[in-house]
Amino acid sequence: MNLKLITNSQFIIDNSHLKITGSKSESNRLLLLRALFPNISIENISNSDDSEVMQMALRGNEEIIDIHHTGTAMRFLTAFFAVQENRTVTLTGSPRMKERPIKILVEALRQLGAKIEYLENEGFPPIKITGQKLSQSKVSLPASISSQYISALLLIAGKLENGIELTLEGEITSVPYIKMTLALLNDLKIHTSFEENVIKVFPKPEIETKVMTVESDWSSASYFFSIVALAKDGTTITLSSYKENSLQGDSALVEIYKKMGVETHFDGNKMTLVKQSNFKLETLNLDLNSTPDIAQTIVVTCLGLGIGCHLTGLHTLKIKETDRLEALRIELTKLGANISVTNDSLTLVPSNRINPDVKIATYNDHRMAMAFAPLALKEPIIIENAEVVSKSFPDFWNDLKSLGFGISEID
CATH class of the missing domain: 3.65.10.10 (Enolpyruvate transferase domain)
Known part of the structure; x- marks a missing residue:
């Protein structure tokens, strides 16, 4: 199943509330x-x-x-x-x-x-x-x-x-x-x-x-951090059920995405993401040794924002569902990115260029499908073998539709 995603940052349904599956x-x-x-x-x-x-x-x-x-x-x-x-x-x-x-x-x-x-x-x-x-x-x-x-x-x-x-x-x-x-x-x-x-x-x-x-899954939350980062100023999305003091390492998203203009507010088990208007950043430098699963989401967000990034501590990505570093290099290059990878790092050069209607291969990797989806806020994008998201987040495409993403199945 290949899906074409078309939307615009001005048309994301604001103040949406999603319940994310358990970690x-x-x-x-x-x-x-x-x-x-x-x-x-x-x-x-x-x-x-x-x-x-x-x-x-x-x-x-x-x-x-x-x-x-x-x-x-x-x-x-x-x-x-x-x-x-x-x-x-x-x-x-x-x-x-x-x-x-x-x-x-x-x-x-x-x-x-x-x-x-x-x-x-x-x-x-x-x-x-x-x-x-x-x-x-x-x-x-x-x-x-x-x-x-x-x-x-x-x-x-x-x-x-x-x-x-x-x-x-x-x-x-x-x-x-x-x-x-x-x-x-x-x-x-x-x-x-x-x-x-x-x-x-x-x-x-x-x-x-x-x-x-079980607390809801922070890795799954990462895609909504990315959506808010790429949306218009003031956009809010509320997610549940999350703890401010989480056991999950990917809760580092709160501080990482603050650098990319997303503020996070907790109220009980609800977490509200808000896009700020004063975002300024040229290059994001991070050691993701403790949180490698969010690397794909972060680098794609950086591309969508037109900023660069240098991510290290990524050696375990080479033995995941696919070689995620090589997969990122190939797919981001299709989109027009200037990207280089080593055995444990990734560097993206700042650019405002994103090629439209690119087909993103997913390599039987759920995170490739979900990490690239938010780019539809900038340009139409096609996700190949989109059903792979069921590995960790079966409701992902329905949740995106509820936010206002235009999603259609194509050959």
Whole structure:
């Protein structure tokens, strides 16, 4: 499904109120914890494909589980099934998933005593996991890896008889996501500590009955920050349900978009975005080591505003649903941008030029589709394979229509 988006910053429906689905990151962590501790109940679970895949995998009894494009599920479920005694499972996925590395997590689990085999290529899915009791507790990992590897280990740690003592070697990537995992464990009274580069999770065989409510997804909110930034002065959009003191690292959007003319106001669980009239900025310089998932949204916003940006800390983007840095370079160049990328950075030169009616390839990557959509406020744009947004935000196109975006399906 290809969609053509046509709108204008003067015609965005002002004072709109949208309820965004629960955080995919929080939902998937809590779904795994509920599988380990069944007396947890969860409210406001994400309706994303990723969370649906997690729920189906955790509910079922299949010997072969296909998680399709869901990287979070591959990592979290690898750890989960490693501790499911007397069960053998094969985890597989899409062709792209079979290109995404899993070796570091597998080696860490093997340090703890797990039995995991590669079925095709060394270091990559599919993998065969023979669940068993893990009695070892000390493990070390490179600190620069995806935080999902680290969180996968932390989530199962409470069920291990000796817990886990995890040493991270080097500079840590995506600290907010690690802290999110630890905060959720702490909410369940699973004791943890995080001092310097050592994380400890102490054993907790059982927990008390607990209702956990998932906050709405900040990564999904990023596209509305972008829309407000590109809209006329005074435009407001209200989103719920959000916390001013969020566990989610992407809540850094508040301070980042303030630099791009968007003020954020909180009232209870509602967050209102307001476009300011005094915005002045030539180049945005950011280290996104802790929040790489919002890089695509930010660089596209900068293009729409006619400003430049230099974004660093992006090394994990190369092993996402696609090589996001290369995908950004290709698609932004189509739009007329002067952009360069390295293995961990991106530089956009300021320009007021945006080519109209460009077809944006999405590379089976939900964030490519959603990050480029707000540019319709500046020029008509075509999003190819637009249905890919269901991975994290199935309601995205309907929400844009409710804001006044003209959206039509084309060949």
